[in-house]
Amino acid sequence: MAQPISKNTISSLLKLHQAKQRNEIRLFIAEGEKMVKELLNSSFKVKFVCCLSNFYDENSTALSEVFSYIVTEQELSKISLLQTPNQVLAVVEMPNAPDEKLDEKGIYLLLDGIRDPGNMGTIIRTAEWFGVRAIICSPDCVDVYNPKVVQGTMGSIFRMEILSMDLVKTISAFKEKGTDTIYGAVLNGEAMSAMKFVNETKVLVIGSEALGISAELLKLLPHLVSIPRSLQAETESLNAAVATGILLNAISGQ
Amino acid sequence: MAQPISKNTISSLLKLHQAKQRNEIRLFIAEGEKMVKELLNSSFKVKFVCCLSNFYDENSTALSEVFSYIVTEQELSKISLLQTPNQVLAVVEMPNAPDEKLDEKGIYLLLDGIRDPGNMGTIIRTAEWFGVRAIICSPDCVDVYNPKVVQGTMGSIFRMEILSMDLVKTISAFKEKGTDTIYGAVLNGEAMSAMKFVNETKVLVIGSEALGISAELLKLLPHLVSIPRSLQAETESLNAAVATGILLNAISGQ
Numbered sequence: 001m002a003q004p005i006s007k008n009t010i011s012s013l014l015k016l017h018q019a020k021q022r023n024e025i026r027l028f029i030a031e032g033e034k035m036v037k038e039l040l041n042s043s044f045k046v047k048f049v050c051c052l053s054n055f056y057d058e059n060s061t062a063l064s065e066v067f068s069y070i071v072t073e074q075e076l077s078k079i080s081l082l083q084t085p086n087q088v089l090a091v092v093e094m095p096n097a098p099d100e101k102l103d104e105k106g107i108y109l110l111l112d113g114i115r116d117p118g119n120m121g122t123i124i125r126t127a128e129w130f131g132v133r134a135i136i137c138s139p140d141c142v143d144v145y146n147p148k149v150v151q152g153t154m155g156s157i158f159r160m161e162i163l164s165m166d167l168v169k170t171i172s173a174f175k176e177k178g179t180d181t182i183y184g185a186v187l188n189g190e191a192m193s194a195m196k197f198v199n200e201t202k203v204l205v206i207g208s209e210a211l212g213i214s215a216e217l218l219k220l221l222p223h224l225v226s227i228p229r230s231l232q233a234e235t236e237s238l239n240a241a242v243a244t245g246i247l248l249n250a251i252s253g254q
Numbered sequence: 255m256a257q258p259i260s261k262n263t264i265s266s267l268l269k270l271h272q273a274k275q276r277n278e279i280r281l282f283i284a285e286g287e288k289m290v291k292e293l294l295n296s297s298f299k300v301k302f303v304c305c306l307s308n309f310y311d312e313n314s315t316a317l318s319e320v321f322s323y324i325v326t327e328q329e330l331s332k333i334s335l336l337q338t339p340n341q342v343l344a345v346v347e348m349p350n351a352p353d354e355k356l357d358e359k360g361i362y363l364l365l366d367g368i369r370d371p372g373n374m375g376t377i378i379r380t381a382e383w384f385g386v387r388a389i390i391c392s393p394d395c396v397d398v399y400n401p402k403v404v405q406g407t408m409g410s411i412f413r414m415e416i417l418s419m420d421l422v423k424t425i426s427a428f429k430e431k432g433t434d435t436i437y438g439a440v441l442n443g444e445a446m447s448a449m450k451f452v453n454e455t456k457v458l459v460i461g462s463e464a465l466g467i468s469a470e471l472l473k474l475l476p477h478l479v480s481i482p483r484s485l486q487a488e489t490e491s492l493n494a495a496v497a498t499g500i501l502l503n504a505i506s507g508q
Binding site: 118126130154155156159227229230231232235242249 | 376380409481489498
């Protein structure tokens with residue numbers, strides 16, 4: 001089913017550009033042909049799509065089970081947050097927060113105040129690559145349904161379990177269950193070598209871009225690890241997503 | 255020495271927003287207090303800085319050896335490419351391309367068509383961390399003096415040797431010198447394990463975000479390596495900067 005879009009609907013979609021309104025309405029935007037197709041194959045519920053009439057004609061089978069608004073290029077660029085809008089975007093229901101299944105074995109990635117949407121998107125994509133069981137974000141992380149985060153995940157956001165929780169409580173819960181393989185990424189920790197215990201639960205904590213892991217959380221972590229730096233290098237740190245990738249590669253022991 | 259800026263000077267600085275004009279004038283912009291201070295400690299030549307009068311008064315010692323234009327916030331935001339301009343930016347001379355010192359031992363990073371400025375900036379920063387000897391960019395890479403690249407390097411651009419060269423010729427030159435430790439990052443290569451031969455020359459080739467390593471270059475590479483992916487993961491690839499970090503961590507063998 002398809003129909004033209006009204007000005008009123010466009011206005012209400014503009015609300016989704018802001019985190020506060022997005023979280024009230026419980027909807028977010030995902031853009032581009034590839035993202036929308038991955039979305040239609042995921043467990044996420046698509047409220048409707050907005051697409052150019054050409055795109056609708058060429059993809060009528062794929063779009064047969066969702067409601068489509070046919071939009072002009074001008075209308076699409078108004079709704080879109082991309083500099084060069086694609087031909088289609090979807091308005092998607094935010095999933096309910098999944099149950100806190102911290103009991104299952106696997107790798108858990110805890111993010112303490114990641115603020116940059118580009119970093120967050122790349123981290124979610126990287127976590128999927130390494131088979132991370134769940135990502136747990138502190139409440140001061142950037143909203144994972146921020147459009148730049150959604151696009152940066154390249155679709156991984158539709159397949160990863162992502163929770164927002166107090167990290168001090170989360171770490172305590174892991175410790176109560178006897179998990180001691182909890183690693184905080186810092187600048188002056190021990191070098192992390194590849195670990196082959198793939199069946200164990202392992203927890204990796206990554207701090208914010210500017211401040212690292214908060215002091216309160218840091219003192220709860222049994223192991224502090226670092227990525228060795230060349231002696232000649234003067235750069236102070238690695239990008240948060242790059243550091244996450246290097247440490248997940250080591251911790252996944254593949 | 256300091257004086258107010260003229261409208262003419264502002265207009266000519268706007269030319270530096272475009273790659274073509276930037277490369278003709280051989281000047282580029284670096285923004286922010288931290289970047290400008292790293293710059294003043296580097297071998298790069300600062301043509302002049304543009305700063306708010308408060309900033310000039312507080313940093314007159316550091317700025318004593320460069321010419322300063324005092325600008326208003328409005329003027330600064332016109333010249334700046336940041337959404338939230340800092341208090342200072344520098345106009346810097348592009349260095350002459352360094353000699354092709356491919357003879358020195360170390361790690362060489364070859365970039366084949368990296369297009370995204372954010373990725374390029376992060377890759378340069380990561381390369382410095384791991385002590386890469388030189389980065390060699392194919393001519394179709396994004397301009398490394400693009401303002402988003404410069405800012406993304408967090409200062410590493412002032413300390414890294416970066417060349418622009420034909421990569422087919424570069425690989426041939428390495429092979430003629432007897433270097434066989436040349437690794438291309440691909441999706442279906444062998445797993446790369448940590449290598450401890452720190453005194454050897456090693457060459458890592460990273461392909462473009464969308465297309466990977468070009469076919470012409472690929473057939474010249476003696477070793478093709480990959481980062482193992484979790485069996486459950488459906489994501490097609492890692493971000494180019496994350497992949498570069500993981501492979502440099504392995505290749506540097508630290």
